[in-house]
Amino acid sequence: MSEVVQTRKTPPRTDMAPTPPLTPPAKNGKDWKDEQPADINLPDNYVAWTIKNQKELPPITLQNLLQNIQWISLLVLTITPSIAIWGLLNVKLRWETFVWSIVYYFITGLGITAGYHRLWAHRSYNASKPLQYFLCLAGSGAVEGSIKWWSRGHRAHHRYTDTELDPYNAHKGFWWSHVGWMILKPRRKPGVADVSDLSKSEVVRWQHRWYIWLILICGFLFPTVVAGLGWGDWLGGFVFAGAARLTFVHHSTFCVNSLAHWLGERPFDDKHTPRDHMITALVTVGEGYHNFHHQFPMDYRNAIKWYQYDPTKWFIWTMSSLGLASHLKQFPDNEVKKGQLTMQLKRLRETQDVLAWAPEVAELPIISWESFEEQSAKRPLIVVAGFIHDVADFLDEHPGGRHLLTKFIGKDATTAFFGGVYDHSNAAHNLLSMKRVGILHGGHQHGLQDKAIPPSQRLRVARYNEMGSGYNSSAWSDGEGLLG
Ligand SMILES: [Zn+2]
Numbered sequence: 001m002s003e004v005v006q007t008r009k010t011p012p013r014t015d016m017a018p019t020p021p022l023t024p025p026a027k028n029g030k031d032w033k034d035e036q037p038a039d040i041n042l043p044d045n046y047v048a049w050t051i052k053n054q055k056e057l058p059p060i061t062l063q064n065l066l067q068n069i070q071w072i073s074l075l076v077l078t079i080t081p082s083i084a085i086w087g088l089l090n091v092k093l094r095w096e097t098f099v100w101s102i103v104y105y106f107i108t109g110l111g112i113t114a115g116y117h118r119l120w121a122h123r124s125y126n127a128s129k130p131l132q133y134f135l136c137l138a139g140s141g142a143v144e145g146s147i148k149w150w151s152r153g154h155r156a157h158h159r160y161t162d163t164e165l166d167p168y169n170a171h172k173g174f175w176w177s178h179v180g181w182m183i184l185k186p187r188r189k190p191g192v193a194d195v196s197d198l199s200k201s202e203v204v205r206w207q208h209r210w211y212i213w214l215i216l217i218c219g220f221l222f223p224t225v226v227a228g229l230g231w232g233d234w235l236g237g238f239v240f241a242g243a244a245r246l247t248f249v250h251h252s253t254f255c256v257n258s259l260a261h262w263l264g265e266r267p268f269d270d271k272h273t274p275r276d277h278m279i280t281a282l283v284t285v286g287e288g289y290h291n292f293h294h295q296f297p298m299d300y301r302n303a304i305k306w307y308q309y310d311p312t313k314w315f316i317w318t319m320s321s322l323g324l325a326s327h328l329k330q331f332p333d334n335e336v337k338k339g340q341l342t343m344q345l346k347r348l349r350e351t352q353d354v355l356a357w358a359p360e361v362a363e364l365p366i367i368s369w370e371s372f373e374e375q376s377a378k379r380p381l382i383v384v385a386g387f388i389h390d391v392a393d394f395l396d397e398h399p400g401g402r403h404l405l406t407k408f409i410g411k412d413a414t415t416a417f418f419g420g421v422y423d424h425s426n427a428a429h430n431l432l433s434m435k436r437v438g439i440l441h442g443g444h445q446h447g448l449q450d451k452a453i454p455p456s457q458r459l460r461v462a463r464y465n466e467m468g469s470g471y472n473s474s475a476w477s478d479g480e481g482l483l484g
């Protein structure tokens with residue numbers, strides 16, 4: 001999800017073509033308040049322009065690998081799990097420390113999900129000062145960079161999802177979006193995303209200023225001291241509640257960039273890679289409904305159904321019940337349902353497209369009664385609801401017996417078919433429509449639409465540009481043109 005340790009601002013790259021003129025970002029401290037939105041002067045064709053004109057760094061090879069490693073990230077991401085593994089092999093795990101590690105995992109995880117992600121990156125609710133400081137400290141304990149740095153990358157991820165300007169571009173593979181983008185120097189700068197609103201926040205500025213101290217205190221010192229003073233387990237506190245817990249928090253939140261773009265369904269939109277899955281939700285403190293999240297990023301929820309696992313949502317809701325949070329944003333349910341319906345229709349359309357349907361009305365020849373009678377002498381033709389059907393391959397299959405069909409060869413069986421002899425099932429009507437070979441000239445006047453259109457074709461999935469085709473009943477009202 002983010003780089004592990006906040007470093008100083010990357011120096012401008014001299015090896016890349018210049019980006020369009022942008023307001024230079026303020027450094028730090030006093031002038032933050034006056035910072036202009038970073039995207040205020042962006043040209044309309046920013047994405048295409050940048051991808052075309054901004055040269056990428058040369059590909060990483062074995063020869064240039066060492067120069068392209070982000071060493072601080074790599075060290076944090078390797079030393080932390082090494083301490084955890086050493087601890088598991090050499091330090092007795094006390095149950096108090098075990099419980100504390102899990103509790104602290106959720107606290108620091110929520111610092112990222114409820115704090116960094118939903119509060120600061122997406123502004124999906126307002127938090128009171130005490131809650132902001134709590135989330136800031138908890139998030140610092142997850143050691144994933146400062147709020148400002150993290151939110152800047154995450155906003156770029158949402159704005160340029162799956163493109164070269166997305167810092168965790170899922171098209172570059174699972175491991176790239178999980179950790180690769182932090183360990184290796186990116187070939188291209190992330191797309192511009194504005195975080196000037198965060199620069200105005202006292203809490204964000206305070207964290208940015210004391211960031212190194214905060215990660216040492218919240219990441220390692222505090223969990224160690226709690227276990228040490230609480231039940232005398234200093235070493236256990238350090239290796240389990242500190243290092244092992246941090247390793248889990250890292251990989252669990254990194255899964256939002258990797259697993260959540262790789263595993264599961266896309267019930268709201270399939271334009272991009274984000275997906276919904278319960279397993280992702282379980283390992284990410286509730287950030288697993290990522291397809292919903294990318295569609296409705298300012299919604300304070302990830303899971304919209306009560307039974308789906310989203311402890312971050314429950315936490316924010318509880319904070320609002322306690323008066324510590326307010327203005328919880330929810331996307332209108334009507335619009336959420338539109339997304340779902342679109343995807344459902346898309347799937348139904350796929351099913352519809354692989355089925356065989358009755359011939360299009362416009363493709364059938366129009367035949368006179370005389371010609372119909374004449375041709376019926378050579379092949380078993382029967383008229384039903386203005387259509388001429390060839391029942392040759394059905395004579396022996398007819399459940400009512402061959403004789404009931406042969407009786408109507410060369411005749412109009414409309415009344416008999418629709419209840420005069422037997423009120424046929426919808427399935428029978430569907431099957432009958434498959435035998436259509438022509439339209440009887442002038443034979444359709446009495447044919448009501450519900451008799452002419454097979455039941456399976458009365459409600460169909462049609463694209464906007466197909467509305468005037470034979471799929472649509474409006475074509476039938478224009479009977480003159482079709483039926484002459
Ligand atoms: Zn995403």
Ligand SMILES: [Zn+2]
Nearest residue numbers: 117154158297
């Ligand atoms: Zn997000």
